[in-house]
Amino acid sequence: MADRFRVTIAQANPTMGDLAGNAAKAKAAWEAGKSAGSDFVALPEMFILGYNAQDLVMKPALQAACLEQIKALAADCADGPAMGIGGPFAEDGKLYNAYFILNGGRTVSKQLKHHLPNYTVFDEVRLFDSGPLGGPYAVGNTRIGSPICEDAWFPDVAETLEESGAEFLVVPNGSPYYRDKFDRRMSHMVARVIETGMPLIYVNMVGGQDDQVFDGGSFVLNPGGHLAVQLPVFDEVTAHVDLVRDGDGWRCEEGEKAVLPAGEEQDYRVCVEALRDYMGKTGFKKVLLGLSGGIDSAIVATIAVDALGAENVRCVMLPSEYTSQGSLDDAEDIAKRLGVHYDYVPISESRQAVTNTLAPLFAGLDEGLTEENIQSRLRGLLLMAMSNKLGEMLLTTGNKSEVAVGYATIYGDMNGGYNPIKDMYKTRVFETCRWRNANHRDWMNGPAGEVIPVSIIEKPPSAELRPDQKDEDSLPPYDILDGILHMLVDEEASVADCVAAGYARETVKRVEHLLYISEYKRFQSAPGARLSKKAFWMDRRYPIVNRFRDDSGA
Known part of the structure; x- marks a missing residue:
């Protein structure tokens, strides 16, 4: 059995719906991996299409076009390392968020996403069917498990992969930015590594899509949760990481450890x-x-x-x-x-x-x-x-x-x-x-x-x-206004909560009133960069016609 395994991480920036362009980026990463002697090239979740596709992914013509592009990509990348690339997969009237494993000119395996996020900007329950808990796929005589994005935020998928013979995890992601999200990702991935005892390679995309920006920051964790490799945030990067096996299993050799900037x-x-x-x-x-x-x-x-x-x-x-x-x-x-x-x-x-x-x-x-x-x-x-x-x-x-x-x-x-x-x-x-x-x-x-x-x-x-x-003739001072808005919008706090935090009830009620009656304006406003989990658009969706007012805190 092989004692070394090289993985090429393609932290790349897809363009929504540009199937040929995204395939060209995937092939370029594959060629870099081939030149570096890699065994496997890992691209992010839904890369062939782009992410987050929303209802676009439900078009049968698009689903068929994605499969054709993946088929052509497999043929173009037949002589070299295996490749993992995300895309939609339709079968028997169901639609899955899938990770296609290409090797020897064809698709040799498909991983199907099991946990479908349905919060903030994600509507995957509306778009996709949940795939079954499955086993690993083989690249040569090495068995790899690929929990797709949200699947790695829960223990069951990784646990099933470990029990069915996976030797390490490659996690493809389309994970968009909000402030301090990296720490949440890292804590979940450390938990999976500690639970399974396996190394974990986290592959995230970069680039903007409408209001969302995917911040990359791909990394590798060794058993025990120790950081072996950290790629930079926001930059397109193709990096090669080496796993070695000894009597205790696989470990990743130490590599680049980019310093992440402040918030x-x-x-x-x-x-x-x-x-x-x-x-x-x-x-x-x-x-x-x-x-x-x-x-x-x-x-x-x-x-x-x-x-x-x-x-x-x-x-x-x-x-x-x-x-x-x-x-x-x-x-x-x-x-x-x-x-x-x-x-x-x-x-x-x-x-x-x-x-x-x-x-x-x-x-x-x-x-x-x-x-x-x-x-x-x-x-x-x-x-x-x-x-x-x-x-x-x-x-x-x-x-x-x-x-x-x-x-x-x-x-x-x-x-x-x-x-x-x-x-x-x-x-x-x-x-x-x-x-x-x-x-x-x-x-x-x-x-x-x-x-x-x-x-x-x-x-x-x-x-x-x-x-x-x-x-300030029309609004409270901005430090007060922003403090109240952060509670009402970002924390969904009550008027009573705001009053308990020290804000005057009259001021809170006035801000609440302005917030609700301005919904029609936001409905018609331009999109903008998402920095928080409560950005106006897909994160926070309120009715325009709304007579509810919070009478707490009186």
């Missing part, structure tokens, strides 16, 4: 990678955004430059008579620091035309929110016109605090194709700006140094839609 860096990189892949995978090359001189548009402009390069970013200042000189100066300053194209498009003339048009209808009525929102909607109209004419995707810039309580104008500043900070609370926006000013990495296309003027970070936030307006 604030990972959050920022998710925003960058999400936008970069959303653009690249949908075919857009350039973006534009309204640059107000405020902190939200400043961080979005910086994310855009880091993702796409300054030459692909257009920033537009659209001032009204309420726009302060400070905002004008700050917007021009950050545009120069980032090196982006900068346009100056005043809205006063357009606003006056709309005012004149509506004057007969609004005669005798006081000015107020309607007139403020006209300014925002004019900006949205002009930015969308530029987007249409120039072929540049419009970015929207509302943070999670504003998105939560509806402090944004639908068909106005909510216009746009993507929102990089949709899941970033306002207080986190401030922290992120300070972090970016103090740090630069090689995956950033933007300049190093203080790219966001300190004056933008330090001035009181304002929509500048009326004289001397401040956000």
Whole structure:
């Protein structure tokens, strides 16, 4: 029996539905494995199609196309190492999340996912049938078990594989990021290793898909739960790991151990990678955004430059008579620091035309929110016109605090194709700006140094839609607002819980009311990078029509 076994880990970035392109990436990894003398090349879960495919995976034509692509891939990779690659498998009226084992020009085995996640962004119970608990597959005279993603979060699949002769585990994953998720993954995998006594190779994909970013971070654990190999997060990497067998069984030789960045860096990189892949995978090359001189548009402009390069970013200042000189100066300053194209498009003339048009209808009525929102909607109209004419995707810039309580104008500043900070609370926006000013990495296309003027970070936030307006005229201070929102949204806490935490009940009830009545806006809002387990879209799904209010804590 062989005493050495080399596995090539392909921490790769698929594109949803690009079957030929994904197969080409798989073949490139296989060729790297062949050149390195590998016995097995492991790709992530559902790699041939991409993940998370949602209802797309239910199309019979797509299922058939995936199988044809896998068949062709097997033929192309006949002379060399075996390969594991994820994809959908339909049989006898059932659809499975499968892991195909290719060897010698054909599919020699299929592992079928047993535990189907049905929480947060996952709807696998709706999409797939549960496969039976099965045994390992053979590569030469070595027997390997492959619990697919969620299967490794429970003890029964790995235990069954051990009992039926598996010698080590290769776990293919499509596991998207949220802050601190890596620690949860690691704790579950350590548990499987300790329970079974087998080494475990964890293979995760990278790259953005709509709101989700897959962060990679693949690793190898030896018996006892000891870390042998740690690949970096977010980077596409093809790595080779060597397992050796002695009298005590298999162990992985020590290899690369990448240092994982802190949470604030990972959050920022998710925003960058999400936008970069959303653009690249949908075919857009350039973006534009309204640059107000405020902190939200400043961080979005910086994310855009880091993702796409300054030459692909257009920033537009659209001032009204309420726009302060400070905002004008700050917007021009950050545009120069980032090196982006900068346009100056005043809205006063357009606003006056709309005012004149509506004057007969609004005669005798006081000015107020309607007139403020006209300014925002004019900006949205002009930015969308530029987007249409120039072929540049419009970015929207509302943070999670504003998105939560509806402090944004639908068909106005909510216009746009993507929102990089949709899941970033306002207080986190401030922290992120300070972090970016103090740090630069090689995956950033933007300049190093203080790219966001300190004056933008330090001035009181304002929509500048009326004289001397401040956000705190309409909302609680952001540290209080975000604390309440974190409890109500991220923790699903009650009003009583918030009051017990020290927040005034009147303030909590007001925030709860704004949260519920803004659901219709979020339903129509642009997608954005997911940073938490309670991002607005697939994580948190609430009805638009809803009369429930929490009366606890009275």
